[in-house]
Each structure stands twice: as C-alpha cells, then as structure tokens.
Amino acid sequence: MSSDQKVDASSLLVTTIKGVGEKLSQSLLRLGIKTVEDLLFHFPIGYQDKTKLKKIAELVPEEDFVIQGVVEKVSQTFVPRKMLLVKLKDGTGHIYIRFFYYFPGLRNIFKEGSELQVSGTGRLGRYGLETIHPEYEVIKNNEFKPQILPKYPLTKGITHQKLRKLMVEAMNLVKENKIEIFDYLPKHEFNSLNQSIIDIHSPNPNSNIEDYLIGGESPARKRIGLEEIVANKISYLSIKEQNKNRIADKFEDDSLAKKILSDLPFELTSDQKSAYNEICKDITVGSPMLRLLQGDVGSGKTIVAALIAAHVVANGKQVAILAPTTILANQHFQNFVNWFGNDGQVELLTSKIPAKERRAKYEKILSGQAKIIIGTHAVFQEDVSYDNLSLVIYDEQHRFGVSQRLKLKEKADNYPHQLLLSATPIPRTMAMSVLSGLDISTIRSLPPNRIPIVTTTLPNNRRDALISRIKSAISDNSQVYWVCPLIDESESGLTGIEDLEKILSQEFNKNEYDIIHGKMKDGDKQKILEDFKNKKTKILLATTVIEVGIDVPDANIMVIENSERFGLAQLHQLRGRVGRGTKDSFCILMHSDDPTGLAEQRLKIITETSDGFVIAEEDLKLRGPGDILGLSQTGLPSFTFFDLLANKELQKEADRLANEIVKMPAEQQRRIVERWFPAHLELSDV
Numbered sequence: 001m002s003s004d005q006k007v008d009a010s011s012l013l014v015t016t017i018k019g020v021g022e023k024l025s026q027s028l029l030r031l032g033i034k035t036v037e038d039l040l041f042h043f044p045i046g047y048q049d050k051t052k053l054k055k056i057a058e059l060v061p062e063e064d065f066v067i068q069g070v071v072e073k074v075s076q077t078f079v080p081r082k083m084l085l086v087k088l089k090d091g092t093g094h095i096y097i098r099f100f101y102y103f104p105g106l107r108n109i110f111k112e113g114s115e116l117q118v119s120g121t122g123r124l125g126r127y128g129l130e131t132i133h134p135e136y137e138v139i140k141n142n143e144f145k146p147q148i149l150p151k152y153p154l155t156k157g158i159t160h161q162k163l164r165k166l167m168v169e170a171m172n173l174v175k176e177n178k179i180e181i182f183d184y185l186p187k188h189e190f191n192s193l194n195q196s197i198i199d200i201h202s203p204n205p206n207s208n209i210e211d212y213l214i215g216g217e218s219p220a221r222k223r224i225g226l227e228e229i230v231a232n233k234i235s236y237l238s239i240k241e242q243n244k245n246r247i248a249d250k251f252e253d254d255s256l257a258k259k260i261l262s263d264l265p266f267e268l269t270s271d272q273k274s275a276y277n278e279i280c281k282d283i284t285v286g287s288p289m290l291r292l293l294q295g296d297v298g299s300g301k302t303i304v305a306a307l308i309a310a311h312v313v314a315n316g317k318q319v320a321i322l323a324p325t326t327i328l329a330n331q332h333f334q335n336f337v338n339w340f341g342n343d344g345q346v347e348l349l350t351s352k353i354p355a356k357e358r359r360a361k362y363e364k365i366l367s368g369q370a371k372i373i374i375g376t377h378a379v380f381q382e383d384v385s386y387d388n389l390s391l392v393i394y395d396e397q398h399r400f401g402v403s404q405r406l407k408l409k410e411k412a413d414n415y416p417h418q419l420l421l422s423a424t425p426i427p428r429t430m431a432m433s434v435l436s437g438l439d440i441s442t443i444r445s446l447p448p449n450r451i452p453i454v455t456t457t458l459p460n461n462r463r464d465a466l467i468s469r470i471k472s473a474i475s476d477n478s479q480v481y482w483v484c485p486l487i488d489e490s491e492s493g494l495t496g497i498e499d500l501e502k503i504l505s506q507e508f509n510k511n512e513y514d515i516i517h518g519k520m521k522d523g524d525k526q527k528i529l530e531d532f533k534n535k536k537t538k539i540l541l542a543t544t545v546i547e548v549g550i551d552v553p554d555a556n557i558m559v560i561e562n563s564e565r566f567g568l569a570q571l572h573q574l575r576g577r578v579g580r581g582t583k584d585s586f587c588i589l590m591h592s593d594d595p596t597g598l599a600e601q602r603l604k605i606i607t608e609t610s611d612g613f614v615i616a617e618e619d620l621k622l623r624g625p626g627d628i629l630g631l632s633q634t635g636l637p638s639f640t641f642f643d644l645l646a647n648k649e650l651q652k653e654a655d656r657l658a659n660e661i662v663k664m665p666a667e668q669q670r671r672i673v674e675r676w677f678p679a680h681l682e683l684s685d686v
C-alpha cells in the first residue's frame, strides 16, 4: 500500500485487528472503544517501570519491581483455596509468588531450578515478602531488556497483557503507513499526532517516565494534551459561535414566576436573585442561551431553575429537566408539582415506568399538554417527541456528556435554551481556560439561618466512641447517614457496606436502620427513602448513591467510612446532605489509624472550611502531576490527559487553535469533540 492510500483510523472497526472477536469487542465497547482510532485514543493512566533490575533484598512492599532468580521450591495447596506457591531466590534473598488461577502448564515453567524474570508489586505476606500473579518470562542468556509498559483503564474481560498486545497491533498499522490518525488541528509547531500517539503508548525505555505523565515535558504528552484541551474548548465555543446566528424563543412573561415566588415560604437570597435576573436576560434576547448556574450544595439552584421554567411555561412552551438519578428526578418532580400545581402540567419520565403508562405520557408530551418533563435519560429516548421544547435544564451537569446534550437538542424545533446546574464550584482558573464559551452565574452564599456543619475526623480504632455517640444521638431524635465507599473486596482493612451492616446489627435494633445502594430496584430505594424521611428508620446505611439530590432536613449526622478514599469534592458533596434543617449538624470522617501525606492534607482542608469554592481550588492545587484518575470524580471537566494548571504555554496555544477551529465547518469541529467524548460511551454509561 502506498502512503496516499492510508485508511482513516476512525473508519476502521476495532474488530479488524487480529484477535478481536465478538466477546472482546463487547468488552472494548465498555471502554468506549469501537474503532481503531478509539483504541489508540485509550491512553495510559500510568506506566510500569521495568527499566531497572533489582535484587530481592532491595524490594519494598507496595512498589513495582523486576527481578531475576531461580525457583527454589514449588508447592500446590488446596487450603484455604487452590494455589500454586513458588519460592524464588537470588543471591540476596527470597520472595514467595502466589498463583490462584493458573493453567497446568505453569508448573512446567515454575519448576525447581528454573531461571525466571518476574515483575510485579511486592506486599508483605504471612511469610515475608510476596507477590501475587506477577508477570514472568524465562530468562535467555541472562539478558535484561529495560521496558516502560503502559497501564490502562481496564474493564471486565480485558487484561493489561491483552490490551497491550492489541495496542502493538494497532501501532504497527500506523508505523507501516497503513492507517492514519487524522490531524484536525490547524498548523502548529508540535510533533505529529501519529508519532505522539505511538510514543505515549510505548515510551522510549531510556526516557523519564514523569515526562509522559500529566504535566510531563515529553513532546508526545504535550501534543496530545494540547489536542484534549482544544477539544474541551471547542465543545462549548462552537455552540456559542453557532448560537450567534440562531434564533430562539423570547420569554418575557414573568407572571407565573411571580406567582410561584409569592407562594414560597422563603425569600430568595440576593445571589439567587441576581442569578435569576442574569438568566432572565439570556432568555429574552432571542438567541439560544448556554449558561451554567453553579452554586454549592444546598445553595438553592432548583428554585431558580424553576422560576426560569415558569417563564417558558407562561408562554405555553415546554421544558425538559434532566436529572442524573431516578431518586433525584422523583424529588424534583415533587418540588415542581408543589410549585406548579398538580394539574398534569408536570410529568415524570424515567425508564422504570411501565410501558403502557409511559406511552400515555408520551402522548401528553407530544400534544403539549405536559409542559415540564422531568426525568432521567428517558427524556431523550428516541420515541419521545416534544410539541415545542424550548428550554432544557441539566441538573448536576457534569454527569452528562457532551453528546447527550447534543441529543436532547435535536428534539427541539428551534434551538432550545440550555441551562446547566452544577454543585461543583469550578475554580476561576479552570472556568476561564476550559469553559470558554459558557456563560456562568454563581450562587455563592447559602440561604440564611443554615447552621454550619461541624466536621471532625476519627480513626477507625475509636469506633467505640462513634457508636456510643450515634446511639445517644438517635435516642435524641437525630437521624444519621452512614456512608461507605464501594470497595474492592481484595483490599484489606477497609470497611465495606456488608462489614458495616454486621457491626450495626450488633449495636442497633433491626428497625432502626436501613440499607440503600445503587444495585437496588428503584421502587425499593424509594420506599427506603420514604421511611427515612418519615423517621421510621433512624440510620441510613448507604453507598454514594445518596451523593446527589437527597433532601431530608431532619437528618443531621453524616458518618463517612474510609473517608480518605474520597476526593475532596465528593466529601464536600456528601457532607451537604446534612445541615438542611434546624438542628446542629455533624459530619464525622472515619479514617485509617494513621493517614498519610495527601490523605491527611485532604482531611485537614475539609474539616477547616465549608466553602465549596475554596475546597475546589485547594483540590486542584493538591493534585500533583500524575494524578489523572482523580479528576473525574471531582465533577470538574475530566481531563484524561492534560493537567490544566501545569502548562500555561499550552493553554495559550490551545486558545489560538480553538479560535481558528471555531471558524471551520461545524462537521470538522464535531469530529474533534467526538474523538475525545465518544458518544457511545457516554450513552451507555448509565
């Protein structure tokens, strides 16, 4: 094949790669990988350092290593479970290797006297240093080949070994000039995209690993980081640019909003008022609004959104409100019925509603009888058609992807107004550089007479103190959220929801607590929440399902287990579930007996401040280069690649390019965005 016949990698399905069958392609799809380009855009989240050979005596628990040694002893045990136990030694010491799953042939590789190279992570076992399921190879003439191997986000059915192999196949196609990853950026001075992608997956073993991590100095990292930040900028900028020439409905009639306001049991805060006024201006100028309303948990964004919705309804047009969970959709539904009345104008639409009932709702939406349609993803399913959708409100916007937003837009005749609500305060530095194109309103202060939440930390070894405190609190009519992170059972020493239930069952009466988690049926969840709201239960043992949208004013204590496992933003969000009523509120952060560096700093910040904006800024500062995974749980625009704070120069260059790109045809802009936010991944991610 000559080079001008190169195939565009985005048009080649990943199944064309050797070894990718039906089953593997399903697993790959879960990672958002459909085409060869998607595969190559599945970037490493770290690297395995196999550049230096170590002696066994030098190994440290929890660190990666590569060693070479001789098998001294092999034994197979069946108790407590089937396992192959290998003792490997070199001149300096020995290490145990355990295999729980293995094929019979492994015993021919690991036999007494074999010389092997083994790489893995050390840990302290019952008999000293050990490692589980390491990588291994038979040594040929004492050779050692330094390597830097990529570590990827994985999913069920895909191992590192498998993914690395596929990546090599795909990279070979690029190297042999058979395929090309199209470069959408206008002229720039950076390395070529194709070469950068090869480098990022297979760094030169002589280079410094840091240079390939977030904020790193390698040309490959910079080139790809540049593109990611451009894609982020474009995702809003291009909408804004196109909106200039679009016509949208004007909504000046504030009669219904006024009526709702006068029925409220409270006054709007001044921040709420100014946010409302800003948004009102947007919807009266005649071009589509694209605005983010940000405000801390409990700052009262919902009522502001409802007032804007009232303008639209007063004009006989429709509003769709999209919530990330069914629980939240239900709660909004109740609030909106309160505000707008119970005459069928407000409809709830979730995928859990039986088909027949749902069809009836579709009719009402199509006929225009339903004015406010509140729901989860169900509100933009293909079979839902609107009469005259004019405003779309996304609650907890960071949970929705760019392409989901595009999808709901298609339901409208005219281009709809869009209002995004976010409880994750976005630091100014980030807002300016990433969310260019998005107008922002901020509710900075909380409604008055909120009593500040007292936050304290408590090590696990003082659990007794916690239990007795909770006992006395619930006998005094308090209600408690008790939250556990979802944890991997292989991790020891952590309290999972089942362990916690055991503890609670010994300490409390069965009817005093309930358990709620994401895997339950919606009806069950709803019932459990009702019981809690009605004070039938005192303690709600929960996973992070309760993170958004639950409003039980009388619950005033929040216990968070393994709090060092949560990001700052998430802790803050969780804490926001309490402090909503008239009682003094407490948040108790349980942590390991001696939290280390970063965990300790995080806990310090969260106990010292309750201002979400300060927390967000601190959170960004604490994230050093290399902390890639963390960002997605902050609710900030999740960069897989580029560390925003790390490189101002790149920022500037990205600005320049983005401004050129928004002048290009919309189709080309869309391709850049979709490369970074694959539509099929976002939509399946429910």
Ligand code: ADP
Pocket: 266, 267, 268, 269, 272, 295, 296, 297, 298, 299, 300, 301, 302, 303, 423, 447, 448, 551
């Ligand atoms: P969030 O911004 O987190 O979505 P909500 O809109 O759910 O917050 O509001 C939290 C609670 O505060 C609700 O119970 C709401 O009725 C109440 N609230 C909102 N605005 C005010 C206000 N100005 N004064 C008193 N309470 C308010």
Ligand code: MG
Pocket: 301, 302, 395, 549
């Ligand atoms: Mg909310």
